[in-house]
Amino acid sequence: MTTENTESLLISATSACLQQGGRLTEKRKRVLSILLKSQQPLSAYQICDCYSTVYAKSISIMSVYRMLKFLQDMHLAHRLDTTNQYVPCSHINMQEFHDASHVSPQFLICDQCNHVNEVCLGENTLNILNRELERCGFSMQENQLEIHGTCRQCSPPIDNSSVLGSSDTAPP
Numbered sequence: 001m002t003t004e005n006t007e008s009l010l011i012s013a014t015s016a017c018l019q020q021g022g023r024l025t026e027k028r029k030r031v032l033s034i035l036l037k038s039q040q041p042l043s044a045y046q047i048c049d050c051y052s053t054v055y056a057k058s059i060s061i062m063s064v065y066r067m068l069k070f071l072q073d074m075h076l077a078h079r080l081d082t083t084n085q086y087v088p089c090s091h092i093n094m095q096e097f098h099d100a101s102h103v104s105p106q107f108l109i110c111d112q113c114n115h116v117n118e119v120c121l122g123e124n125t126l127n128i129l130n131r132e133l134e135r136c137g138f139s140m141q142e143n144q145l146e147i148h149g150t151c152r153q154c155s156p157p158i159d160n161s162s163v164l165g166s167s168d169t170a171p172p
């Protein structure tokens, strides 16, 4: 993420907070900015380390957790339960930011490069999934969906010619 992008996202985040009755203080803004600039999801401890390096000021882990909680409450950041890491929300500067659909965020997590993609699978898909889970006597935790796998960049290229031409797959 470029500095310019980060700046404009921080401006959007500030007004999103105001709309929700919160205030994006300087420290909270710094934590969000660390998340936005990182190419990877971060743990609270990594944020803590990064904060003291970037801003030459130490910060307690408890403060970091408090600020992350605030950012989560404002839907500016998300916690990945399966990895215990944090990512900035991908919808900070979007109009539909406060849509109810955002109540159940969905994440595609690449286990090779740790890249996280926040996606919108759509209400229908989620309803179907929830119904199926209900049928199994199961309820999804907080409606947050985290799918682990391999992203496009990390997937080996599909070489059709070798598959079709291979004698292994040819019928006897």
Ligand SMILES: [Zn+2]
Binding pocket: 075, 078, 088, 089, 090, 091, 102, 105, 118
């Ligand atoms: Zn989000």
Ligand SMILES: [Zn+2]
Binding pocket: 110, 111, 112, 113, 114, 115, 150, 151, 152, 153, 154
């Ligand atoms: Zn990947």
